Amino acid sequence: MGVQTIGANVKRLEDPRLLRGEAAYVDDIQVPGLRHMAVLRSPHAHARVLSVDVGAARALPGVDDAFSAADLGAQPPAIPALFAMDTFHPAPQYPLATDTVRFVGEPVAVVVAESRHVAEDALELIEVEYEPLEAVVDAYAAIQPGAPVLHANAPDNVAARQVYQTGDVDAAFAAADRVIRERLDMQRYTGIPMETRGVVASRDAVTGELTVWNSTQWPHTVRTILAGMLAMPARAIRVITPDIGGGFGVKADFNSEDFLVPFAAVRTGKPVKWIEDRNEHFLSIAHSREQIHEVEIALRDDGTILGLRARHITDCGAYQRPLGVINASLSATSLGGVYRVPNYRVEAVCASTNKAPASPYRGAGAPESTFARERLLDIVARELGIDRAELRRRNLLTPEELPFDTGLASAEAAVVLDSGDFPAGLDKALEMIDYAGFPARQRAARDEGRLVGLGICVYHQITGPGPFEGGSVRVDPTGEVTVVSGAAPMGQGTATMLAQIAADELQVPYDSIKLVFGDTGRLPFGMGTYASRNAVMAGTALVLAARKVRDKAEELAAHLLEADPADLVLEDGAFSVKGVPASSVSWAQVAAAASPGGSRPAGMEPDLESVQYFENLAAPYSYGIHIAEVEVDPHTGYTTVGRYVVVNDAGTIVNPRNAEGQIVGGVAQGLGGALMEELVYGEDGQPQSTSFMDYLIPGSLDVPDVEIGHLESKSPLNPLGVKGMGEGGAIGAHSAVANAVADAIEHLGVTVTRTPLKPAAVWQLLRSAGASA
Structure with a gap:
């Protein structure tokens, strides 16, 4: 054999x-003569920077250097955006704030010293004069007339806009028996790797080669961007990624510190290290997810989908870094899922707000659009009196229709569903959860005064883009x-x-x-x-x-x-x-x-x-079905996830143990997004979730055992027949759990239209319905 x-x-x-x-992580890298960098960050969400004086910090014993944007040159290099939309108003972030700060935590000045302790002490000696400006933190409010303007080239705070469409949407809606509309909101949250970001840089005095150790998911891209910003040939820069203690997409970004550490090493002639503390992480890591979905669906009375149209408003934060528009583009092109939607129109709007810049996090736009679609389908099923699984089955594409070209193309790839059997996946998941027996289980629980619900999510995922x-x-x-x-x-x-x-x-x-x-x-x-x-x-x-x-x-x-x-x-x-x-x-x-x-x-x-x-520019699409059973405490609004079933199709599975570990890890993150995690900002732009005391993530007792079944539809797009599947758990779990909570309480006369479904939020819904609390 x-x-x-x-x-x-x-x-x-x-x-x-x-x-x-x-293991060797960035913080384990030790270079002779190593210096440590600390970053002074803006305490204001929006303010003019009138002056920055680093003189006293530079004079402190043990300090090698201190500098601000004025020391980066007459034309400081900007962090580039790698993707754009049809209407795009560049709002690049500079490594250090120039004339204006636009979010709390934005870097303003840097100190390089013999230790991090000395560097932190020196930060307190830097004098910055600010003129505070009005902040805007709500994406919908930001694009309304009269809102504070973040960037002069986008007076309406619309950083980017694009329409994705196929078919004749207006005709579909005119011919529909029913049109159902809803606004569905997903909150801002992000990946929380155990290892925060870190960078070490050292320049060889003889060869001039700059070696950078960076906890990044894309070292070659970091090298390319860094070469442009430092005006050095790429061959003179070597980027090494040691072991990474988690990334989840938030380390596939280029941040200010990715430039500042190498710049400081070149400027001082000494090796420099910076390790992000957890407070810095919450302030400035790539945030994600936050979208407003204004969705309409046109249907026949039998539940057949005739058309879908929507406006997605993505909160892109203060700047567009390299992948700033990706979430909006992927979300807008994936709203239709693996369903038959002959007429489709989605307008993607990227709004600028006084928050940390947004970028992809595990799933990148798919969790957002999946939540909007799958929540809407449950609402449609309830209004039409059709079983929610049957509604989905009637509209799922069949194997005979694949490969299926949707006619759409995101910023990453054309949306062509290459292989799969979506109805078979749904049926297998329904059988695993005993869907036929759930109504009796739900009635029995309600007779006992308990609120139990079941949520279904059918998702798809772009994988392996070129x-x-x-x-x-x-x-x-x-x-x-x-x-x-x-x-x-x-x-x-x-x-x-x-x-x-x-x-x-x-x-x-x-x-x-x-x-x-x-x-x-x-x-x-x-x-x-x-x-x-x-x-x-x-x-x-x-x-x-x-x-x-x-x-x-x-x-x-x-x-x-x-x-x-x-x-x-x-x-x-x-x-x-x-x-x-x-x-x-x-x-x-x-x-x-x-x-x-x-x-x-x-x-x-x-x-x-x-x-x-x-x-290869053709990206395979994996898919899956997630079904969650939950119980909601009618007195506190607290949700417990009981059974959880996943049917996954990622083509050839190279290592089933790894694959199932990825599914379970993703489920934990999706569950966290549905029930717990949220980056909250005050009306003045001050972040309220800057430590684990204020930002709750799932623990081992919150994540149920996950029952996993596999289908295998090999992709024709590569010799292995593989499709990626690392993000599916995070995509499917958010919607499945949210739909399950809705199923548990919506018979009381309430509608779930936003996440996270924290106990307080669910309790308020129950109170609004007159339920006991």
């Missing part, structure tokens, strides 16, 4: 080192296989998954393979880890590289064995002649022959290595 690990629950390669405490990913495979004369990938994993088991792929291609034990990630000095080009792309993009790049190496090795082995390559078989780490197993050569022997001076066929170049790039 040989080596065959794809699909097997092999143990994770990463775990022994992590459990022994042998434009490319890189990977290399090398076999040394010792026989060791080394894989270098452009991916930058953050705990999801990518090393194990890629080792399994390489092991099957090269027929070696998966745990003998050395994996290297996130180093621009080891691989010229890469994109990184985001949008569930590691299996799709990094995995396929690895397949291409491994097959190139295997083909060359086969030719070498045939030369050594004096055989025809067609007569060779590769199995268990050796090439042998078919039917003559004793006549064989190992990978080590082949690699030795490939070395300079080795026994190679005439004209063959030395070495046994291949660097390949998988270029």
